[in-house]
Amino acid sequence: MRREALTGNQAVAMAVMYSDVKFVAAYPITPQTSIVEKISYFVEKGLMKAKFVNVESEHSALAMTYGAALGGVRSFTATSSHGLLYMHEWVHWASRSRVPLVMAVVTRTIGPPWNIWPDHSDYMDQRDAGWIMLFAMDAQEAFDMTVQAFRISEDERVFLPVMVGLEGFIVGGTTMSVALPDEESVKEWVGERRQPFVFDGSANITLGNLASPEDTYILHRNIHEDLLRSIEVIKEIEKDYSETFGLPYIGPVETVGEKESSYAVISMGAWSGDLAEAIKQLGRNDVSLYRIRVYRPFPCKELRQALSRKNGIVVFDRSISFGSFGPLYMDVKACLDSEYTNVVNVIGGLGGVDHSLGEYVSVLRKILGEMDREEKLEKQIWMEVSR
Amino acid sequence: MSFKGVLPGDSSCPGCLLPVALNLVVSSIGKKVVSVVPASCTSVIQGYYPKTAFDFPTINVPFASAAPVAAGVSYALEIRGIKDVVVFAWAGDGGTADIGMAALSGAAERNDNILYIMYDNEAYMNTGIQRSGATPYKAWTTTTPVIGKREAKKDVAKIMIAHGAKYVATASVGFHQDFIAKIRKASSISGFRFIQLHLPCPVGWRFDSEKTVEVAKLAVETGAWILYEYQDGKLRLTGPSAQLIEESRRKPLEEYLLLQGRFSHLTKEDIEQIKKLIKEQWEWIKKMI
Numbered sequence: 001m002r003r004e005a006l007t008g009n010q011a012v013a014m015a016v017m018y019s020d021v022k023f024v025a026a027y028p029i030t031p032q033t034s035i036v037e038k039i040s041y042f043v044e045k046g047l048m049k050a051k052f053v054n055v056e057s058e059h060s061a062l063a064m065t066y067g068a069a070l071g072g073v074r075s076f077t078a079t080s081s082h083g084l085l086y087m088h089e090w091v092h093w094a095s096r097s098r099v100p101l102v103m104a105v106v107t108r109t110i111g112p113p114w115n116i117w118p119d120h121s122d123y124m125d126q127r128d129a130g131w132i133m134l135f136a137m138d139a140q141e142a143f144d145m146t147v148q149a150f151r152i153s154e155d156e157r158v159f160l161p162v163m164v165g166l167e168g169f170i171v172g173g174t175t176m177s178v179a180l181p182d183e184e185s186v187k188e189w190v191g192e193r194r195q196p197f198v199f200d201g202s203a204n205i206t207l208g209n210l211a212s213p214e215d216t217y218i219l220h221r222n223i224h225e226d227l228l229r230s231i232e233v234i235k236e237i238e239k240d241y242s243e244t245f246g247l248p249y250i251g252p253v254e255t256v257g258e259k260e261s262s263y264a265v266i267s268m269g270a271w272s273g274d275l276a277e278a279i280k281q282l283g284r285n286d287v288s289l290y291r292i293r294v295y296r297p298f299p300c301k302e303l304r305q306a307l308s309r310k311n312g313i314v315v316f317d318r319s320i321s322f323g324s325f326g327p328l329y330m331d332v333k334a335c336l337d338s339e340y341t342n343v344v345n346v347i348g349g350l351g352g353v354d355h356s357l358g359e360y361v362s363v364l365r366k367i368l369g370e371m372d373r374e375e376k377l378e379k380q381i382w383m384e385v386s387r
Numbered sequence: 388m389s390f391k392g393v394l395p396g397d398s399s400c401p402g403c404l405l406p407v408a409l410n411l412v413v414s415s416i417g418k419k420v421v422s423v424v425p426a427s428c429t430s431v432i433q434g435y436y437p438k439t440a441f442d443f444p445t446i447n448v449p450f451a452s453a454a455p456v457a458a459g460v461s462y463a464l465e466i467r468g469i470k471d472v473v474v475f476a477w478a479g480d481g482g483t484a485d486i487g488m489a490a491l492s493g494a495a496e497r498n499d500n501i502l503y504i505m506y507d508n509e510a511y512m513n514t515g516i517q518r519s520g521a522t523p524y525k526a527w528t529t530t531t532p533v534i535g536k537r538e539a540k541k542d543v544a545k546i547m548i549a550h551g552a553k554y555v556a557t558a559s560v561g562f563h564q565d566f567i568a569k570i571r572k573a574s575s576i577s578g579f580r581f582i583q584l585h586l587p588c589p590v591g592w593r594f595d596s597e598k599t600v601e602v603a604k605l606a607v608e609t610g611a612w613i614l615y616e617y618q619d620g621k622l623r624l625t626g627p628s629a630q631l632i633e634e635s636r637r638k639p640l641e642e643y644l645l646l647q648g649r650f651s652h653l654t655k656e657d658i659e660q661i662k663k664l665i666k667e668q669w670e671w672i673k674k675m676i
C-alpha cells in the first residue's frame with residue numbers, strides 16, 4: 001500500500017475523491033476550509049469527476065447536498081462549529097428523510113468568544129439528530145472512516161446520513177503518514193450509489209408531507225431502531241474494509257491496555273492519545289483506555305462487555321451539557337447497570353485548551369487513588385487551567 | 388410518466404386558487420417534473436401521509452431551502468445525463484422574500500438550473516396571516532393589526548432582475564393564458580428562471596371566497612399588479628398590463644382595495660400613498676421598456 005503524508009483534512013478530501021463522490025456543496029469555515037479547498041482543486045484539475053458548488057451558507061450546503069443525494073448521486077459536505085449550528089435544522093431534516101449522504105465535521109468550539117480551537121461542543125450538539133456519528137483520532141482514521149461512511153450510509157439496512165468527526169488542527173491540520181489503498185479498488189469497494197428512493201421524474205412520490213402524530217411516531221421510532229441495529233452493519237463494513245485493504249480492524253470501541261483491568265478510562269478523539277500515555281506514566285497496569293469511535297449508535301453492548309467487573313470508570317468529556325454533565329458520561333452511565341457507582345466525569349479541553357501530560361497524570365492519580373481507597377467520589381471534576 | 392397534478396380532495400380553503408395555479412404549472416411544463424415545496428400553505432394542502440393530493444414528485448423541505456434543494460436535484464440530474472425533467476420550486480412569498488432570500492439570491496447568482504415560482508399571497512398564510520416582506524403598504528395582518536404594514540411591498544422580481552437572472556416574470560392567477568405562456572417559456576430555457584405569481588387569498592385578505600378571480604383580475608386591471616416578463620435585458624409588458632401604461636385606461640384603484648377587508652381601515656391619505664407607490668412602479672416599468 002502507498003503511503004502519503006496527509007493532514008486529517010487532506011485525508012478526508014482524498015477519501016471523498018476515492019469514494020467516487022459526484023456532488024459536493026460547501027461553505028468555508030475554519031478549521032474545515034482545507035477540505036473544501038482540496039476538493040475544489042481536485043474537481044477543477046479534473047482529478048475528480050464531480051460537481052462542486054460554492055453555496056451561500058451552510059444551511060444551503062446541506063440543503064443542496066441533500067437535493068443532489070435525492071436526485072441520485074453520491075453527495076458530501078463538510079463544516080465546523082458555527083457552520084454546523086447554522087445548518088442544524090438540516091441535520092435533522094436529512095436523517096428524518098432517510099437520505100444517505102456523508103458530512104465531515106472538523107470540530108471547533110462555539111462562540112462567544114470567537115475561538116477557532118477544537119473541542120467537541122459542535123459535534124455533540126448534533127447527537128440527537130438521528131445520524132450515524134463516527135469520530136476519528138488521526139488522519140488515517142479520518143480517511144478510513146470517511147470511505148466506510150459512504151458504504152454504511154448507503155447500506156439498505158441503514159439508509160441514514162453519516163457524520164465523520166475529527167478535531168480541527170490537532171487532527172484536521174496535523175500531518176501524518178497515511179496508508180492509502182489504490183483509488184480504483186476503493187471505488188470498487190464503495191460500489192454503485194444505493195438509496196431508498198430517487199427524485200428524477202421516474203417515480204411519482206412525495207417526501208415529507210403532513211403526517212399524523214401516530215405515523216410520525218412510527219417513522220421516528222423506525223429511525224431509532226434502525227440506528228441501534230446499524231452497529232452490526234458498521235462493524236461488518238469495517239471488517240470488510242480492513243480485510244480488503246489489509247488494515248487492522250478496531251471496532252466501535254478501541255481498547256488500549258489489558259482487557260481484564262480493574263479501572264477504565266473512556267474518551268473520544270485525539271486526546272485519547274494523551275490519556276493512553278498518561279496511563280502508561282502512572283505505571284499502573286490495572287487501568288485501560290476505551291476509546292469511542294462510533295458515538296451514534298452508542299456502542300452500549302460493546303461497552304458493557306468491556307466494562308464488566310470494573311471497580312471504577314473515568315469518562316473524559318471535551319464538551320459539557322451546561323448545567324449537567326458531559327454527553328459521553330451521560331451515555332456511559334445510561335448503558336451501565338445500576339451497581340456501577342464509581343463513575344466519574346472529567347471535563348477538559350473546552351475551547352481548545354491543551355492540557356499537559358502531567359495534568360492528565362495527576363487528575364487520574366487523584367481519582368484512581370480515591371477509588372482504590374473507596375473514598376466518596378466527586379461525580380464531576382474539571383481539569384484545572386491557568387491563564 | 389405523466390403526472391395528473393393536484394387531485395380533487397386537497398385541503399386548501401374554499402375559494403383558494405393555489406391548487407388551480409399549481410395544476411397549470413404541472414400541466415404546462417410539458418416535461419416530467421420534480422417539485423420542491425418549503426413550509427407554507429402548500430405543505431398542508433397536500434393532505435396526510437401516507438396519502439397525498441399531489442400527483443407529481445414532491446419534496447417537502449424546511450422553510451428557507453426551496454432554491455438549494457431544487458438546485459441540488461437539478462445538478463444530480465445533469466450529472467446523470469437526465470434531460471427531460473424540469474425541477475421547480477414552488478414557494479410562498481415568506482419563504483422567498485424573507486427567510487429564503489439569501490438562498491434564492493445564491494441560486495440566482497450561480498444561475499442554478501431551476502424554475503423558481505414564488506406564489507405571492509402577500510403574507511404568511513399558513514401560520515395565520517402574519518406580515519411578510521411582500522405584504523403591501525398598509526395591509527392589515529395579525530402582526531400589523533392596528534396600523535397596517537408601515538413599509539412598502541418588497542419587490543422580489545426586481546431583485547431577481549438585478550441578479551441578472553435568465554428569465555424573470557410576474558403573473559397573476561386571474562390571467563391563465565398569460566401565466567401558462569410564461570411557464571412554457573421558462574420551461575424551454577435552462578438556467579435560473581423566476582416567476583412571481585400574484586395569488587389572492589380569500590382568508591388572509593378578507594374577501595368572499597367566490598371573489599378570488601375577481602380580486603386577482605382587479606389587481607391587474609387597476610394597475611396595482613403589473614404583468615411583465617424580462618429576458619435578455621429587455622422588459623416587456625404582457626396580458627392586460629400591456630394596455631395599461633396610460634393611467635386613464637386603468638380601473639380605479641378603490642375597486643380593488645375596497646373588496647378586501649385587509650384594507651378596510653384605510654384613510655384617504657393612505658389610499659393616496661398607495662397610489663403614489665403604484666405610480667412609482669409604473670415609472671420604473673416605463674424606464675425598463
Ligand SMILES: Cc1ncc(C[n+]2csc(CCOP(=O)(O)OP(=O)(O)O)c2C)c(N)n1
Pocket residue numbers: 426427428429449450451478479480481482483508510511512513514519
Ligand atoms: C425556520 C422556520 N421558521 C418558521 C416556520 C413557521 N412557518 C411555517 S410556514 C410559515 C409561513 C409561510 O408563509 P409563505 O411562505 O408566505 O407561504 P404561505 O403560508 O403564505 O403559503 C411560517 C412562518 C417554519 N416552518 N420554519
Ligand code: SF4
Pocket residue numbers: 398399400401402403404405428432508512513587588589590591
Ligand atoms: S390560507 Fe389562503 S393561500 Fe392558504 S390555503 Fe387558504 S386560501 Fe389558500
Ligand SMILES: [Mg+2]
Pocket residue numbers: 479480481506507508509510511512519
Ligand atoms: Mg404567503
